[in-house]
Amino acid sequence: MTTYLFPPPAVQSLAIRGKAEQFPINRLFFVGRNYHAHAVEMGKPVDKSVERPFYFTKAPQTLVPSGATVPYPPETKNYHFEMELVVAIGKAGYRVKAQDAHTVIYGYAAGLDMTRRDLQLVARDKGRPWDLGKDIEDGSVCSEIVPMEGVVIENGAIALEVNGETKQSSNVDKLIWNIREIIADLSLFYHLQPGDLIYTGTPEGVGAVVPGDRITGRVEGVAEGALQIGPAA
Numbered sequence: 001m002t003t004y005l006f007p008p009p010a011v012q013s014l015a016i017r018g019k020a021e022q023f024p025i026n027r028l029f030f031v032g033r034n035y036h037a038h039a040v041e042m043g044k045p046v047d048k049s050v051e052r053p054f055y056f057t058k059a060p061q062t063l064v065p066s067g068a069t070v071p072y073p074p075e076t077k078n079y080h081f082e083m084e085l086v087v088a089i090g091k092a093g094y095r096v097k098a099q100d101a102h103t104v105i106y107g108y109a110a111g112l113d114m115t116r117r118d119l120q121l122v123a124r125d126k127g128r129p130w131d132l133g134k135d136i137e138d139g140s141v142c143s144e145i146v147p148m149e150g151v152v153i154e155n156g157a158i159a160l161e162v163n164g165e166t167k168q169s170s171n172v173d174k175l176i177w178n179i180r181e182i183i184a185d186l187s188l189f190y191h192l193q194p195g196d197l198i199y200t201g202t203p204e205g206v207g208a209v210v211p212g213d214r215i216t217g218r219v220e221g222v223a224e225g226a227l228q229i230g231p232a233a
């Protein structure tokens with residue numbers, strides 16, 4: 001039996017609606033610029049006819065369940081929310097054809113891709129990795145996982161409020177690359193595994209929060225979520 005010098009990191013997991021078991025987390029993938037209006041507000045419009053989707057990852061240890069209070073993170077003055085539909089992978093898949101993409105889907109969730117926008121934009125514009133802007137402790141927020149095996153979501157309102165004021169309001173039918181296309185493309189690069197989460201991108205209206213703010217959001221037909229921003233760490 002393997003013994004460790006110190007206790008290994010805990011497995012990250014999320015509650016599953018209607019089940020006693022937790023959903024164990026493997027990897028966290030994020031699609032960049034997947035709604036036209038958000039790509040435009042970032043100053044980087046997307047031409048699907050000549051571009052492929054792109055991705056970044058965050059460590060599973062950045063995951064925090066919806067409803068949490070998290071500290072305002074260090075080294076930023078522009079901490080942004082991004083409301084996203086999250087796909088939960090339940091079966092292994094490699095080079096999955098778009099028409100077969102539903103076979104690897106376990107369910108969905110509503111998530112927040114929290115972002116140090118100031119650091120992300122510096123990294124982007126200097127050609128540096130996005131990690132300091134994106135891979136943030138307590139910065140990957142996710143609701144309970146809602147089992148929807150084999151279901152491909154094609155539409156549904158997605159919305160977010162800060163202190164009750166609407167900031168983001170769109171529909172997941174506006175995804176530039178839809179769920180089937182994302183799974184097909186991402187699985188060209190990675191052997192998808194049960195426990196992988198794919199954050200599918202955010203619509204327009206992203207903005208900053210400050211300590212004391214309360215974020216609420218939802219994806220129609222999936223789940224709701226909330227996040228309370230606490231004092232600086």
Ligand code: MN
Nearest residue numbers: 082113201202
């Ligand atoms: Mn995002």
